[in-house]
Amino acid sequence: MTLIIEQLAGKHDRGGFDCGKPSLNDFLTRFASQYEKRNLARTYVLVRDGEVKVLGYYTLASSAIEFDTLPADLTKKLPNHPVPAILLARLALDQSVRGQGMGGKLLRDCFERCLLLADQIGIHSLVVDAIDDEAARFYEHYGFTRFPDQPGKLFIPLAVVRQAAGG
Numbered sequence: 001m002t003l004i005i006e007q008l009a010g011k012h013d014r015g016g017f018d019c020g021k022p023s024l025n026d027f028l029t030r031f032a033s034q035y036e037k038r039n040l041a042r043t044y045v046l047v048r049d050g051e052v053k054v055l056g057y058y059t060l061a062s063s064a065i066e067f068d069t070l071p072a073d074l075t076k077k078l079p080n081h082p083v084p085a086i087l088l089a090r091l092a093l094d095q096s097v098r099g100q101g102m103g104g105k106l107l108r109d110c111f112e113r114c115l116l117l118a119d120q121i122g123i124h125s126l127v128v129d130a131i132d133d134e135a136a137r138f139y140e141h142y143g144f145t146r147f148p149d150q151p152g153k154l155f156i157p158l159a160v161v162r163q164a165a166g167g
């Protein structure tokens, strides 16, 4: 069965979603629609083509990185003001489909979307607050770097994402 990723809509069945992290389950089942309505974030869900049961999701919002929190080798090349970024606010996969590459599929889709957005407005990096160290290691596996003074927070410059994508 083909898997697709589409924007969260009323038709999607989120009731039984369980990624093993209550706060991430709660966000999808109770809050994601409110964030959509209030333009606070956009959520994209992974479903089997033709089905509505949500297998995984990620959520994006606009953000900015405080200049002083970035590593010195990067700030040398940047003006001293907040650096425009996208926040990967949440990403999670139902436990029933873990370990089959679908978490990676969600993150690659997120990268592609960020590259498209970065063609339209200035965005330097994608930022994520990892929920725990295991999650942080998942992001490191995909090239994210930990902020020097906040090891639970990571970033990846979109230039790095673009280069990895062959652009």
Ligand SMILES: CC(C)(COP(=O)(O)OP(=O)(O)OC[C@H]1O[C@@H](n2cnc3c(N)ncnc32)[C@H](O)[C@@H]1OP(=O)(O)O)[C@@H](O)C(=O)NCCC(=O)NCCS
Residues within 6 Å of the ligand: 019, 020, 021, 024, 090, 091, 092, 093, 094, 097, 098, 099, 100, 101, 102, 103, 104, 105, 129, 130, 131, 132, 134, 135, 137, 138, 139, 141
């Ligand atoms: C994080 C999560 C989405 C990963 O999904 P998954 O199905 O377990 O991972 P995948 O099968 O897609 O793995 C893709 C790649 O990432 C690697 N990977 C997965 N989890 C990893 C981890 N914790 N540390 C390092 N690498 C990891 C895999 O080895 C695989 O590598 P490969 O493509 O080189 O073979 C999933 O475990 C999850 O939903 N966890 C609970 C919620 C959570 O912690 N979300 C992060 C919130 S900040």
